Amino acid sequence: MRTRHPICLVPVHWTQREVHAHSCSDGSHIHITYAEKRQLIAQGVVDYLVYPRVLRLTRVMPLRGLSAKTGEYLAMQLYDGAAWARTMLAHMLRSASG
Numbered sequence: 001m002r003t004r005h006p007i008c009l010v011p012v013h014w015t016q017r018e019v020h021a022h023s024c025s026d027g028s029h030i031h032i033t034y035a036e037k038r039q040l041i042a043q044g045v046v047d048y049l050v051y052p053r054v055l056r057l058t059r060v061m062p063l064r065g066l067s068a069k070t071g072e073y074l075a076m077q078l079y080d081g082a083a084w085a086r087t088m089l090a091h092m093l094r095s096a097s098g
């Protein structure tokens, strides 16, 4: 089935083992679009865990206007799939591209 958000964005501590241990519907990670994937890679905050569909956050998110601590906290929220973190990520992507 096609989805609007075809790319998996998984926590930094995940390995390929965790990828196989979870499903996309269990809320263990979030999903992003191809456009978001390109932007995150350009910002250097993610790397490939399973090419080309599964991206993993790098430990520190060097995002403009965010301290490393905030970035780590955000990453932790992303791990939990928190809706506000997803919204904030979308906002940061807009800021970065604008």
Ligand SMILES: [Zn+2]
Residues within 6 Å of the ligand: 007, 008, 009, 023, 024, 029, 030, 031
């Ligand atoms: Zn997924």
